[in-house]
Amino acid sequence: MEGSIKFGLWFVYIRWNSDNLVSRIRFVKTAVSGAVPVSLSKYLAGKVTTLYPLESIHLREEGTYGEIYRQVHAIPYGEIKTYKEIAEFVGTAPRVVGLAMKRNLTPILIPCHRVLSSHGLGGFTPDISIKEDLLKLESNFLKKVKIHEQDQV
DNA sequence: ACAGGAGTCAAAG
């Protein structure tokens, strides 16, 4: 199954199967017909913090890249880590983490936007502004939650 | 066998 949904100036394309296993997520300029999973549209609307029950094919991968993808996947919503931190945990070089992120077939699901460089944002394909938007989306959601909690006290 | 990354750090201009 496949489909797309608008996100800012881009469309998020997604392809998945009946087991909620996602094989591809991509940022494209023009819409692809078809609906997307509810959890994805809610996430992009800033209404939920989890993509469950969607799962990335990368999590089942063997070897160094698999380790990297699992570590990145474990970064909580709204939090960030550096390429270096991930590299040290997995036991490899920061550049290898960068490479793995560039070849990430399922961004958002494997939240590569939460991995920044030591000095700045780091990169993002096809456009760095998407990375900024996703980070903004998550920090805005967390702010709202805080305000709501204060109301209840 | 080899070149190249979504990186990092120190040193120099």
Added chain:
DNA sequence: CTTTGACTCCTGT
């Protein structure tokens, strides 16, 4: 502040 070079190590060819 910006540029340069050394270091790193996995992947695709």
